[in-house]
Amino acid sequence: MTQHIENTVFPPDYDLEQEYSEVPGRDGQTYLQFASQMTTFYKQTYGEHSRFFLALREGRLIGARCPVCGNVAVPANTWHCPNCDFAEMHEVELPQRGVLAQTAPITIFPNSSFIGDAPFARGYVDVATDAPIAGFLPARLRTTTGLVRPGIFVKGLELKCVFEDVTVGRIRDIFWVPLREVPEHLRDKQPLRASELDFASPTPPAVAVTEAGRASLDQALSALQRLAADVGRSARAQKDLLGQQSVVGVKTSGGDFGLRVVDSHISVLATLPAEVDFTIVTEDPGVFTRWVHDGSLTDAAVEGTLWLPHKEAFQLLPILDRLPRSTRRDLRQD
Amino acid sequence: MRRVGIVGAGITDCRSRWVEATFWDLFQQATRRACADAQITTSEIDSVVYGIYNDIFEHQAIPESSLTGIIGMANKPGVRVTTGGATGFYAMRAAAAEVASGQSDVVLCIGGEKATDCYDPRSKTATPMVVDTIAKSWDPFYEYPLGATASDSYMQVCLAYNDEYPGDIDDPLVRAKIIEILNHAGNRNPHAQRRLETVTAEQVMASRWIIAPFLRLLETCMYTEGAGALIFASEERAKEIAARTGVPPVWIKGIGAANESYQPGRGGNYKRLSRIDSDRIAAERAYAVAGVKPADIGIVELHDAFVAQLMVTMGELGFVPAGQTRRLIDDGLMVDPRSLRDDERPEPGKLLINPSGGLIFGGHFVGGSNMFSTWSCRREMIARQIPLGLIHGTGAINACYGGAVVLELGE
Numbered sequence A: 001m002t003q004h005i006e007n008t009v010f011p012p013d014y015d016l017e018q019e020y021s022e023v024p025g026r027d028g029q030t031y032l033q034f035a036s037q038m039t040t041f042y043k044q045t046y047g048e049h050s051r052f053f054l055a056l057r058e059g060r061l062i063g064a065r066c067p068v069c070g071n072v073a074v075p076a077n078t079w080h081c082p083n084c085d086f087a088e089m090h091e092v093e094l095p096q097r098g099v100l101a102q103t104a105p106i107t108i109f110p111n112s113s114f115i116g117d118a119p120f121a122r123g124y125v126d127v128a129t130d131a132p133i134a135g136f137l138p139a140r141l142r143t144t145t146g147l148v149r150p151g152i153f154v155k156g157l158e159l160k161c162v163f164e165d166v167t168v169g170r171i172r173d174i175f176w177v178p179l180r181e182v183p184e185h186l187r188d189k190q191p192l193r194a195s196e197l198d199f200a201s202p203t204p205p206a207v208a209v210t211e212a213g214r215a216s217l218d219q220a221l222s223a224l225q226r227l228a229a230d231v232g233r234s235a236r237a238q239k240d241l242l243g244q245q246s247v248v249g250v251k252t253s254g255g256d257f258g259l260r261v262v263d264s265h266i267s268v269l270a271t272l273p274a275e276v277d278f279t280i281v282t283e284d285p286g287v288f289t290r291w292v293h294d295g296s297l298t299d300a301a302v303e304g305t306l307w308l309p310h311k312e313a314f315q316l317l318p319i320l321d322r323l324p325r326s327t328r329r330d331l332r333q334d
Numbered sequence B: 001m002r003r004v005g006i007v008g009a010g011i012t013d014c015r016s017r018w019v020e021a022t023f024w025d026l027f028q029q030a031t032r033r034a035c036a037d038a039q040i041t042t043s044e045i046d047s048v049v050y051g052i053y054n055d056i057f058e059h060q061a062i063p064e065s066s067l068t069g070i071i072g073m074a075n076k077p078g079v080r081v082t083t084g085g086a087t088g089f090y091a092m093r094a095a096a097a098e099v100a101s102g103q104s105d106v107v108l109c110i111g112g113e114k115a116t117d118c119y120d121p122r123s124k125t126a127t128p129m130v131v132d133t134i135a136k137s138w139d140p141f142y143e144y145p146l147g148a149t150a151s152d153s154y155m156q157v158c159l160a161y162n163d164e165y166p167g168d169i170d171d172p173l174v175r176a177k178i179i180e181i182l183n184h185a186g187n188r189n190p191h192a193q194r195r196l197e198t199v200t201a202e203q204v205m206a207s208r209w210i211i212a213p214f215l216r217l218l219e220t221c222m223y224t225e226g227a228g229a230l231i232f233a234s235e236e237r238a239k240e241i242a243a244r245t246g247v248p249p250v251w252i253k254g255i256g257a258a259n260e261s262y263q264p265g266r267g268g269n270y271k272r273l274s275r276i277d278s279d280r281i282a283a284e285r286a287y288a289v290a291g292v293k294p295a296d297i298g299i300v301e302l303h304d305a306f307v308a309q310l311m312v313t314m315g316e317l318g319f320v321p322a323g324q325t326r327r328l329i330d331d332g333l334m335v336d337p338r339s340l341r342d343d344e345r346p347e348p349g350k351l352l353i354n355p356s357g358g359l360i361f362g363g364h365f366v367g368g369s370n371m372f373s374t375w376s377c378r379r380e381m382i383a384r385q386i387p388l389g390l391i392h393g394t395g396a397i398n399a400c401y402g403g404a405v406v407l408e409l410g411e
Helices: A047-057 A211-232 A235-240 A286-292 A297-303 A311-333 B023-038 B087-100 B127-135 B150-164 B172-188 B201-206 B235-245 B277-290 B307-316 B358-362 B366-384
Strands: A020-024 A030-034 A062-065 A090-093 A097-100 A120-126 A134-141 A158-163 A174-178 A246-252 A255-262 A265-269 A278-282 B004-011 B047-051 B078-081 B106-113 B209-212 B226-234 B250-259 B299-301 B388-395 B401-409
Touching: A047 A062, A120 B150, A211 A235, A211 A246, A211 A255, A211 A265, A211 A286, A211 A311, A235 A311, A246 A311, A278 A311, A286 A297, A286 A311, A297 A311, A297 B209, B004 B023, B004 B087, B004 B235, B004 B366, B023 B106, B023 B226, B023 B235, B047 B087, B047 B366, B078 B087, B087 B106, B087 B226, B087 B250, B087 B366, B087 B388, B087 B401, B106 B366, B127 B150, B150 B209, B150 B307, B172 B201, B172 B307, B172 B358, B226 B235, B226 B366, B250 B277, B250 B366, B277 B307, B277 B388, B277 B401, B299 B366, B307 B388, B358 B366, B366 B388, B366 B401
Parallel strands: A134 A174, A246 A278, B047 B078, B047 B106, B299 B388
Antiparallel strands: A020 A030, A062 A090, A097 A120, A097 A158, A120 A134, A158 A174, A246 A255, A255 A265, B004 B226, B004 B250, B106 B226, B250 B401, B388 B401
């Protein structure tokens, strides 16, 4: 979604060259394939959903309440109650706070329309909490504390609805953040706008340096030095890093260091560099030792043991994850 | 209602991609094999029910229209069923009703999918586009724009179940051990997509994340190109065909179905996220019609879209209590087919679950996946002399469609 140019429906890089190409079959025969598409453009009416989306444009959240059973349709997606012989429902203004109905899944491998957006969380918010019967609102979930990870969006979490600064009339006009992350003076503000919260500079978690951490970091650093040297001799690994350039600060319970990726090489910096692109944090320096031994930094980030400030940082990890395997293939086995 | 028997079955090889065939030929292959199995010609078939889930995969609206002639169904009644992941089940339900009602005596029930012709121009692979095509099953107002996929939707249900019943499906080792057994099953299925693979629990738990914190790559079903066909017949015709083939009919003893509301919520008729009520209600209905209970059943072919969902579903089907589905492994209820001879049935109290390898190792050509399951269940019931089996299907957002069929081995 983020990659779309906002004033076109069809992403411009989302195209395929005209092609009629041969493809080998398992039977040894040659087959032919053609590039094509099945696209339909729409000017789709929101119809009876329009009132809900018109309200979003105005910074309001509405539901439809049944006078018979008290059911509140959230969002207001029908105006006749299916529980009560289709009794007519009436518009109600909903609070801009809610409760996460169930622990939310985090998408790591997205569909083609959301490549580059992962990881992201979506879930269902119970908004009409006073109603005896209520629908849950499908919700985009965001945190101001860095990359989304398990343990944040759990069942029962109190949430605050946030409106994008510019609302156009779509479900992505709003998202929800943990109420505890919203400064107290903003918690009752309606609508609260995205620019009133700080998503750009999350505070890294504090880690205390311990003796055990130091020992673990020594081990990690020597493993990392070995990997850096191996990358210098591995064509595959250098290809993995092609075009990458970043200086990453690393804070651990064993102390701080840095990783520099430049010119298809990686180097380990003994101290936290003064200028970094971003800083990552882990209690456990063993994360890096395990990475060098074919573990995964991506997994550590997904599982929450490695803290990242943002999605851009996340994009580097799968590339780094390839290095141990690439060096092994070039240097140990071939 | 007339008694309905299954007297023939045929499936194609399950492949990640068939460049050698379009869905036209895949459906013809399955028809040929089913007819050969039942020793009938298409002239003996009265009507056809097609299970094809998704027009976008087939790259054709009304895809079944192009099949009519080439699978020998010209000038016969034909109807297509499309109900998401449960398409195969609902096609079988429609075909059974066609026979039970007396409208037809012999029905071809056929389903399949050609999914991986889809291609994502950005990643230069098929999968993200396949995932996106399935995600188009979600509405364009509220769900699709948030990045909904089949995986995260099913994981939403599993996480909600886990909120309710912690300590059950959240143990990655239990899930990985189920994968190992399914792997062994897939190795025995001559048509399985991953029949040559060996996957260990360690590899499962180290495979990359799809949806955190419950779904890794090796815990998900595949996309398969292929087709499966079944021949349904009235009692009279079934006995006649069975006499011809020497293979007993497998009777449809009970069918149950239920679809939950699309939208989750609290109370009323909203979908309850923490359970798969559709599976439970469908199974209860099928058991009631059949007059059986879960303990009578020796084999289950269930729709294992994801291994955590397999566990939840086994609870809903009544084989283990909800919240204690890990007993499948802890108490050894799920039999490793490697521990049995090919003609041996599991001891009482134990179950063969997805001896086909299921949708994770066997095959998952969506519109025909439940025909694939039925092909396997019938095969195993006959080979092992298992009196009762169960087929399960699920589909749509948050697993809200459910279906169950009780099968009984004939004389």
